[in-house]
Amino acid sequence: MNLPLLLHFLSPQSCVFPSNRSCPDSGPGQSQSSARSLAGADHPLAHCPPRAGKKQRYHFTRGGSGSEKLEPWQPYGAADVPLAEVLRHLGLCWRYFLWWYKKTRQEKKYPFIDLLSAVPLQQIYGCPLGGIGGGTITRGWRGEFCRWQLNPGIYHYETVIADQFTVCLRRKGLTVYQQVLSVERPRTLQDWNWGYCGHYAFYHALYPRAWTVYELPGQNVVLTCRQVSPVIPHDYQDSSLPVGVFIWEVENGNDEDVEVSIMFSLQNGTGTKEDKRGGHWNEPFAFEKEGTRVAGVVLHHCTPVNPFSLAISAREKAGTRVSHFTAFNPTGSGKEVWQDLLQDGQLDSPAGESAPTEKGEVVAAAVCASCAVPARGHGTLELALAWDMPRVHFGSKEKLHLRRYTRYFSSEGDAAPALSHYALTRYEEWEKKIEEWQKPILENSQLPPWYKSALFNELYFLTDGGTIWVELPPDCCAEDVQGPAGAGLSQLLPVLREYGRFAYLEGQEYRMYNTYDVHFYASFALIMLWPKLQISLQYDIAVTVVNEDVQLRQYLMGGETAQVKLKNVVPHDIGEPGDEPWQRVNAYLVHDTANWKDLNLKFVLQVYRDYYLTQDSLYLQDMWPVCQAVMESELKFDKDNDGLIENGGFADQTYDAWVVTGASAYCGGLWLAAVCMMCKMAEVLGDRETMQKYSAILQKGKESFERLLWNGKYYNYDSSGNVTSRSIMSDQCAGQWFLGACDLDQGQFEVFPKSHVASALRTVFEKNVLGFAGGTMGAVNGMMPTGAADTSSVQSKEVWVGVVYALAATMIQEGLVEEGFHTAEGCYRTVWEKLGMAFQTPEAYCEKKVYRSLAYMRPLSIWSMQLALERRAARAPAPPAQAGAPRP
Numbered sequence: 001m002n003l004p005l006l007l008h009f010l011s012p013q014s015c016v017f018p019s020n021r022s023c024p025d026s027g028p029g030q031s032q033s034s035a036r037s038l039a040g041a042d043h044p045l046a047h048c049p050p051r052a053g054k055k056q057r058y059h060f061t062r063g064g065s066g067s068e069k070l071e072p073w074q075p076y077g078a079a080d081v082p083l084a085e086v087l088r089h090l091g092l093c094w095r096y097f098l099w100w101y102k103k104t105r106q107e108k109k110y111p112f113i114d115l116l117s118a119v120p121l122q123q124i125y126g127c128p129l130g131g132i133g134g135g136t137i138t139r140g141w142r143g144e145f146c147r148w149q150l151n152p153g154i155y156h157y158e159t160v161i162a163d164q165f166t167v168c169l170r171r172k173g174l175t176v177y178q179q180v181l182s183v184e185r186p187r188t189l190q191d192w193n194w195g196y197c198g199h200y201a202f203y204h205a206l207y208p209r210a211w212t213v214y215e216l217p218g219q220n221v222v223l224t225c226r227q228v229s230p231v232i233p234h235d236y237q238d239s240s241l242p243v244g245v246f247i248w249e250v251e252n253g254n255d256e257d258v259e260v261s262i263m264f265s266l267q268n269g270t271g272t273k274e275d276k277r278g279g280h281w282n283e284p285f286a287f288e289k290e291g292t293r294v295a296g297v298v299l300h301h302c303t304p305v306n307p308f309s310l311a312i313s314a315r316e317k318a319g320t321r322v323s324h325f326t327a328f329n330p331t332g333s334g335k336e337v338w339q340d341l342l343q344d345g346q347l348d349s350p351a352g353e354s355a356p357t358e359k360g361e362v363v364a365a366a367v368c369a370s371c372a373v374p375a376r377g378h379g380t381l382e383l384a385l386a387w388d389m390p391r392v393h394f395g396s397k398e399k400l401h402l403r404r405y406t407r408y409f410s411s412e413g414d415a416a417p418a419l420s421h422y423a424l425t426r427y428e429e430w431e432k433k434i435e436e437w438q439k440p441i442l443e444n445s446q447l448p449p450w451y452k453s454a455l456f457n458e459l460y461f462l463t464d465g466g467t468i469w470v471e472l473p474p475d476c477c478a479e480d481v482q483g484p485a486g487a488g489l490s491q492l493l494p495v496l497r498e499y500g501r502f503a504y505l506e507g508q509e510y511r512m513y514n515t516y517d518v519h520f521y522a523s524f525a526l527i528m529l530w531p532k533l534q535i536s537l538q539y540d541i542a543v544t545v546v547n548e549d550v551q552l553r554q555y556l557m558g559g560e561t562a563q564v565k566l567k568n569v570v571p572h573d574i575g576e577p578g579d580e581p582w583q584r585v586n587a588y589l590v591h592d593t594a595n596w597k598d599l600n601l602k603f604v605l606q607v608y609r610d611y612y613l614t615q616d617s618l619y620l621q622d623m624w625p626v627c628q629a630v631m632e633s634e635l636k637f638d639k640d641n642d643g644l645i646e647n648g649g650f651a652d653q654t655y656d657a658w659v660v661t662g663a664s665a666y667c668g669g670l671w672l673a674a675v676c677m678m679c680k681m682a683e684v685l686g687d688r689e690t691m692q693k694y695s696a697i698l699q700k701g702k703e704s705f706e707r708l709l710w711n712g713k714y715y716n717y718d719s720s721g722n723v724t725s726r727s728i729m730s731d732q733c734a735g736q737w738f739l740g741a742c743d744l745d746q747g748q749f750e751v752f753p754k755s756h757v758a759s760a761l762r763t764v765f766e767k768n769v770l771g772f773a774g775g776t777m778g779a780v781n782g783m784m785p786t787g788a789a790d791t792s793s794v795q796s797k798e799v800w801v802g803v804v805y806a807l808a809a810t811m812i813q814e815g816l817v818e819e820g821f822h823t824a825e826g827c828y829r830t831v832w833e834k835l836g837m838a839f840q841t842p843e844a845y846c847e848k849k850v851y852r853s854l855a856y857m858r859p860l861s862i863w864s865m866q867l868a869l870e871r872r873a874a875r876a877p878a879p880p881a882q883a884g885a886p887r888p
């Protein structure tokens, strides 16, 4: 049964309202009761898309006008940090302030982290539009176009009020209903009929798709807008396209025919001051190919840096008419457009382009698709949004980059019509592929619905993480890519030529690309869904390893001066969008990460994990010398030669404000896992000498690890003997997590005794999960054995969502399946439900009031839960009816 029919059968019959402007409790700010009655409701429509069983609600859903009370949480501010902590970091605060002042006030640039003005929390976001690396436009769950990332890595959080869908219904040649499908009542475009009653709409999102169901009060007509973006695992072509499609299904519940028009209006720009700079213009277009015609308007946005065009369009077919309005003033009353539509359900469609805007002027355009829907029948209207910024400069403007999609479409800035046509003729195929991919998981009745929502919806960050995917210039030679040191990687050029270069931000607020200590967690999503992008990213990291940047700079945390990048160490990140990523690495200057203990290990762990999952031997061969080089660097951290590295008495790993001294569960565990993988790789590659070297280290190191850190129940935080060295760290089994993911956790390769791993995980579950916030908010990073949270650092008392998903995966790997799901569920419910942070999952939150760094990379680690589940299912003899189901 197709979706509209399913919806039709489930539609409530009681929601018929006589007036097209009234709402049960109308007015600009709707009452909470109407919102709540839908938001948490057992509204029948909440169960529908996409073809879910009635009892499954595995999407992110919202309803109503959205004014329901969500808790007013705040980004971390000075007031939330204990005085002792501030005093401890006085030097950092001062150095950061000086650096921030120079960056923002003198150089007029974006800082890579702006601690002094965090992005304010808006609990409005829904599913973003667009494929990978071509820019993203996020819509809110109420339908607004509100988050923009067209310049790579740079976000604008601005609702553009002219960007709307409007419906017009006509019966017997007369317009009977015309409504902007928005709950807003703005001061501009006041001749439009705003204030659609949110009570009649319901939103569902299951990334990369979303559905909004609108009942039209008093009309007995139901509209479902299905939003689709081309995000298709293992597809490296269509997944790169900067497009989104809106398929409007119309259900006519009346005994007479109705003519339905959907108008899509869009401002020329993204709601910034650039929209008023002048020189922008609009142009109608029609694009016909292989018998299909698509028509609409291209909005040329002519900025000096990174100019782009937007295109709104609809597909013409028998019975569907497409019309347009080339240019109107979105800051005026909007009367001309409104009346034009009202008159006959179509737009005027003048030929010719609009005059370029004057300075201070803003321009918008509209496209309209109309069809007749028979009595008790249904119709479909297909509209699209495409954006085309093929050539991009980062902040430094040194290098010109061509986006990935220019491989398939023009790079001249004229591709918007062709992109629109392609999207409108291919989206059905995309949907089929998305369904094929998602179906086995959605239909697995043993998986809880919240997990299905979390798994797919958290994936938004792969596109909306400031993501950029570019082509290697055709004339690019090995030295351009490898840098002066010459990495000697045989597959570097072939891989980058074939799959391009991929980078995503650590977070929308932490603007560093491919932050490697964090990508370690998130990389599961990439290796499982777009493995070639993970391989390409690893080649980029390998190149940076062998190169250096001898420039000196002062580091903010300790105040020491040191080189930007040392040879033979993994960088923290590959640069920031405000500068020249890939070219200049290590935008992060809080610590000198050459002394971090986790980065090199995380490279080795990913290399073997990637090899294990892809069986790509050429990749393994290329990465092997790089692994050896970074392990040699790392060996220097084993100062007492006991086979185990020691931390340096500062926050020298991903928990970059949590000090570690001596041997530690986190870095020591990662080290042993990496040493084990070195042995395994040496075995695969037949390198006996290296195998022997690392086997000896592993023997010694395992013994030291157990002796220094095992306390009978779990591994101590560190061996310093400080007051908090017995802190229970939720991430203490990170090494085991990777070993388990590669089936390297038993027999000859067992690194951590199985009984110790089980005991440590049970302790974490009991203390950090159940003992924190009533067991409902995931796992706190650090917990004292007494049952009080470890408050020794700002980060020990935080919950890190991505760490929690990784912990849950480790639990599942170790057979603690129920515990794993309970642990992860706390984070999903906290972020997506309690805090209203849909599609902006933060790095961290505390038990009360504060969170840190919205829209963050690490939570993509939820895909490691999926890997763990798939592994278990593959290992278990599946009962015939439930093949593929996890066994609790």
Ligand SMILES: CC(C)CCC[C@@H](C)[C@H]1CC[C@H]2[C@@H]3CC=C4C[C@@H](O[C@@H]5O[C@H](CO)[C@@H](O)[C@H](O)[C@H]5O)CC[C@]4(C)[C@H]3CC[C@]12C
Pocket (backbone or CB within 6 Å): 076, 077, 078, 081, 085, 086, 089, 090, 092, 093, 113, 115, 506, 510, 512, 515, 517, 518, 588, 590, 653, 654, 655, 656, 657, 794, 843
């Ligand atoms: C003016 C402030 C609002 C108040 C001053 C108090 C400060 C002394 C500290 C309070 C909070 C600290 C910050 C917490 C987080 C940070 C993020 C970090 O960057 C990335 O963080 C990841 C961990 O979340 C890490 O894994 C990544 O590799 C990092 O790229 C940089 C340090 C800091 C900003 C930290 C600094 C000190 C406080 C502001």
